Amino acid sequence: MAIRNSIAPIRPFPKTSFPALRAALLFAAASASIAGPLAAQDSSPQAGIDDLIPDSAVENPEDWARDNGPPIEEDDSAVSVEPDAPLADLPDLAVDWPDDLDLQPIEPLEPDDSIQLAVPDLPDLATDKNLAVERLSDEVALAFPATDQAFPVREDFIDRFEALSTIEQLSGSDDNIAQLAARARSDQELLDEILRAYGYYDGQVIRTVGGISPGEERAASEEATVRFNIIPGQRYVYDAIDLGDLTTAPDADELRAAFEIFSGDFVLTDKIVEERIDLDIALGETGYPFAAINEPELVIDHRAVTGSLTLPVSPNGKYVFGGVVSSKPGFLSGKHLAMIARFEEGDVYQRSLELDLRRAITATGLVSSITITPKEVTPPTADTPGTVNLEVDLTEAPLRTVAGSIGYGSEEGFRLEASWEHRNFFPPEGSLKVRGIVGTQEQLAGVTFRKNNFRGRDRVLTVDAYASTVDSDAFDARTIALVGTFEKTSTLLFQKPLSWSVGLEAVATDERNRVIGGIARPRQTYLVGAIPLFAQIDTSDSLLNPTEGFRLAGRFSPEISRSSGIESFYLRGQIDASIYQSFTDKVVLAGRTRLASNVGTRFFNIAPSRRLYAGGGGSVRGYGYQSIGPKNDLGEPTGGSSLVELSLEARVQTGFFDGALSVVPFVDAASVSIEQVPDFRFIKYGVGVGVRYETGFGPIRVDVGVPLNPDPDDSPVAVYVSLGQAF
Known part of the structure; x- marks a missing residue:
C-alpha cells in the first residue's frame, strides 16, 4: 500500500540582478566595518553614507587612502624585485613544515535533537495534568494524553507496541545506557509507524533515556528506564x-x-x-x-x-457455473467430478464452491496434485451473466496400498492385521481390498469392495465378505458373513455433524461356549439375517482426539435367527453418548456411557457372538475382553441381554516431548444382565492410568488398568496398546 504526502509548492525568491545584489552586499560590509563595536554602544542617530565616505575618496580612492591612512614604515628586510628581472633570478622562498605532524581526518557528527538524557532538573512530566504514564516494564514507560478522548486507541496502541518493541522483547537483560539508547531509537521509529497506522500523521514521539522524571514513583531497585512521551496530534x-x-x-x-x-x-x-x-x-x-x-x-x-x-x-464480469472438465476422463470423469461438486450448472459462481471441489477431489486419495481453472464459455452481457467451466487438471497418485496394524492387550493377546488395496480398481473410485487378521483370539480373511461418492457426495457403498474364527473367553465361533452397507460417513477432511448408514447382513455361524478343563460344550449353528441401522450426531472438534463437544449415536438392528429348528425375531439396540470439555489448554475431561439391550426373544435363542458383553480396552479397562457379565457353572461368560457402561477420564498434557505426551487417569464401570432391563447384579469397576503420545495422525494410547472387584480368574493388571483415544 503506497502512502504519499500532498505538499504545498514552495515560493521562490524574487529575481534580483547580480550587480544590484553585489552593490547591496558591499554596502552592508562597508556599514559593518565602519560602524564596528562602537556603533552598538552609541545611542545617537547613525551617520549616513554621504557623511562616512567623502567625495575625494570616491574620485581618487588610492590617493585618499595614502593621505588619510596610517603611516607606512619602511622595512629594510623587504626584498626588492626589478620589474624586468627574469623569473629564474627571483629569490628562493621557503616555509618550514614539521615532518612529524600527523593530522587525523575530521569525522562530522550528526546531531540528534530528539534524544534527551534524564538529569535532575528535568520537568516533572509524570505529574503533568495533561499526561498519564503507563509503565510497561522496568525498562519502558509510555506517557499519553490524560483523557481518553485525546487518544481513544490507547489500549490497542499499547498491545501492538508490546508485541513489537525491541526493549520489551529483551526485557530483563543486563544492558548499559548505550545499548538501551540504541534500542530506544528503534522503538521510537516503531511508535511513529504505529501512530501513522492509526491515522496520526502529525504525531510526535519524544524519548528520554537513562532515568525517569523525579515526580514518578518507582522502586529503589529499578534501573535506567526509557520513557516515550506520545503527542498524537489530530487524527486524519x-x-x-x-x-x-x-x-x-x-x-x-x-x-x-x-x-x-x-x-x-x-x-x-x-x-x-x-x-x-x-x-x-x-x-x-x-x-x-x-x-x-x-x-x-x-x-x-x-x-x-x-x-x-x-x-x-x-470486476471483469459476472458469471455462473457451467460444467466440470477433467484432464483424465478415464480416471476421474468430468461427470463424476460434477456429481461430487456442491453446485449445479447455472448456479452463480462462488469461489468457496470451487475450493470445496478441490478438497473433495483431494479426499478421494487418488490424486497427488490438482489445478482448477475457471474458463470462460460465454461472455456476460448487460442483462445476462456469462458462463465458466471449471477445468480440472489431475495428477494420479499411487493407487496401491499395503497397510498393517498391530495391537496388544494382556487379556486379549496380540492382534496383527494386514491388507492390500487398489483404490481405483473399478473407476471411478471403486476400490478392492484384501485383508487378513492373525491374533491370539481371532483369525480372519476377507475381501471388500468399496465405492466412494456413490450416487452422491460422501456416500459410500460397501460389500464385505469374510470368514473368521473367534476363540474368546466367552465363546468359540466359526463364521461366514456377507454384509452390504450404504452410508454417509465422516472423514478426517470432512467431519460431519450427522452421519448414518443402512445395511443388509447374512451370517452363518457355528458356535459354542468355551472348552474349559477338557469339557467340550455342544456346538450350535445359527443362520442370521439382519438390517443394521446407524445414526450419529457429532459436534466434537476432532475424530481422533476430541477436546470439545459431544457425540450421540444409535445402533438398531432388526434380526431374524434360526437355530435347531427355532426361529426367533428380536431387536438389538444400542445408544452411545460421549462428552468432551476443556478446562484449561492442558486438561480435557471426557465421559462416556453406553446403554444396550436385545429385545424380543429369550436370551438363549440369540447366538453367543451376538449377545452383550463388557470388559477390555474399549469397555472396562482392567478386565479381560468380554469377561464381565453372567457366567455358567463352569465359569464361562454367557453374555447378557442388557448392558450399561460408564467411563470417565482426565487427559492432562505434560511438558514432555514439547507437549506431545499426556497422562490420563481413568475410572470405568459396567454391568451386564440376563434380563432385557439392567438389574446391576454383576457390576464391575476398574481404575488406572494411561499415557498418550500425540502423532501427526492421532494419539498412540497405552493404558494400564486394575480391577477393583475382580473375580478369581481376573488378572491383577491389564495393559492395552492402540491408536486413538479410548472414546
Whole structure:
C-alpha cells in the first residue's frame, strides 16, 4: 500500500540582478566595518553614507587612502624585485613544515535533537495534568494524553507496541545506557509507524533515556528506564474513496457495502487491508471469478488533515457455473467430478464452491496434485451473466496400498492385521481390498469392495465378505458373513455433524461356549439375517482426539435367527453418548456411557457372538475382553441381554516431548444382565492410568488398568496398546 504526502509548492525568491545584489552586499560590509563595536554602544542617530565616505575618496580612492591612512614604515628586510628581472633570478622562498605532524581526518557528527538524557532538573512530566504514564516494564514507560478522548486507541496502541518493541522483547537483560539508547531509537521509529497506522500523521514521539522524571514513583531497585512521551496530534479522516471500476458491476451496491470504509471515517491502515480482503471475498462469492484488486494508494493532505484512498477494482464480469472438465476422463470423469461438486450448472459462481471441489477431489486419495481453472464459455452481457467451466487438471497418485496394524492387550493377546488395496480398481473410485487378521483370539480373511461418492457426495457403498474364527473367553465361533452397507460417513477432511448408514447382513455361524478343563460344550449353528441401522450426531472438534463437544449415536438392528429348528425375531439396540470439555489448554475431561439391550426373544435363542458383553480396552479397562457379565457353572461368560457402561477420564498434557505426551487417569464401570432391563447384579469397576503420545495422525494410547472387584480368574493388571483415544 503506497502512502504519499500532498505538499504545498514552495515560493521562490524574487529575481534580483547580480550587480544590484553585489552593490547591496558591499554596502552592508562597508556599514559593518565602519560602524564596528562602537556603533552598538552609541545611542545617537547613525551617520549616513554621504557623511562616512567623502567625495575625494570616491574620485581618487588610492590617493585618499595614502593621505588619510596610517603611516607606512619602511622595512629594510623587504626584498626588492626589478620589474624586468627574469623569473629564474627571483629569490628562493621557503616555509618550514614539521615532518612529524600527523593530522587525523575530521569525522562530522550528526546531531540528534530528539534524544534527551534524564538529569535532575528535568520537568516533572509524570505529574503533568495533561499526561498519564503507563509503565510497561522496568525498562519502558509510555506517557499519553490524560483523557481518553485525546487518544481513544490507547489500549490497542499499547498491545501492538508490546508485541513489537525491541526493549520489551529483551526485557530483563543486563544492558548499559548505550545499548538501551540504541534500542530506544528503534522503538521510537516503531511508535511513529504505529501512530501513522492509526491515522496520526502529525504525531510526535519524544524519548528520554537513562532515568525517569523525579515526580514518578518507582522502586529503589529499578534501573535506567526509557520513557516515550506520545503527542498524537489530530487524527486524519478520509475525504474521498475511489474503488476504480466497481460501479460497473451489476451488484455494485452490495459489493460497495462489503467495503466498510467511508468518507469521514478515521484513517486506519489495518482496516484498509481487512476491507480489501472482505471485498475480494464478496467478489469471489457473488459471481466474479476474474475480478482483480490492485494495491491501494493513500494520499495524505497535511493542510486539510485528510487522506484520499484509491483502490483499483476491476470486476471483469459476472458469471455462473457451467460444467466440470477433467484432464483424465478415464480416471476421474468430468461427470463424476460434477456429481461430487456442491453446485449445479447455472448456479452463480462462488469461489468457496470451487475450493470445496478441490478438497473433495483431494479426499478421494487418488490424486497427488490438482489445478482448477475457471474458463470462460460465454461472455456476460448487460442483462445476462456469462458462463465458466471449471477445468480440472489431475495428477494420479499411487493407487496401491499395503497397510498393517498391530495391537496388544494382556487379556486379549496380540492382534496383527494386514491388507492390500487398489483404490481405483473399478473407476471411478471403486476400490478392492484384501485383508487378513492373525491374533491370539481371532483369525480372519476377507475381501471388500468399496465405492466412494456413490450416487452422491460422501456416500459410500460397501460389500464385505469374510470368514473368521473367534476363540474368546466367552465363546468359540466359526463364521461366514456377507454384509452390504450404504452410508454417509465422516472423514478426517470432512467431519460431519450427522452421519448414518443402512445395511443388509447374512451370517452363518457355528458356535459354542468355551472348552474349559477338557469339557467340550455342544456346538450350535445359527443362520442370521439382519438390517443394521446407524445414526450419529457429532459436534466434537476432532475424530481422533476430541477436546470439545459431544457425540450421540444409535445402533438398531432388526434380526431374524434360526437355530435347531427355532426361529426367533428380536431387536438389538444400542445408544452411545460421549462428552468432551476443556478446562484449561492442558486438561480435557471426557465421559462416556453406553446403554444396550436385545429385545424380543429369550436370551438363549440369540447366538453367543451376538449377545452383550463388557470388559477390555474399549469397555472396562482392567478386565479381560468380554469377561464381565453372567457366567455358567463352569465359569464361562454367557453374555447378557442388557448392558450399561460408564467411563470417565482426565487427559492432562505434560511438558514432555514439547507437549506431545499426556497422562490420563481413568475410572470405568459396567454391568451386564440376563434380563432385557439392567438389574446391576454383576457390576464391575476398574481404575488406572494411561499415557498418550500425540502423532501427526492421532494419539498412540497405552493404558494400564486394575480391577477393583475382580473375580478369581481376573488378572491383577491389564495393559492395552492402540491408536486413538479410548472414546
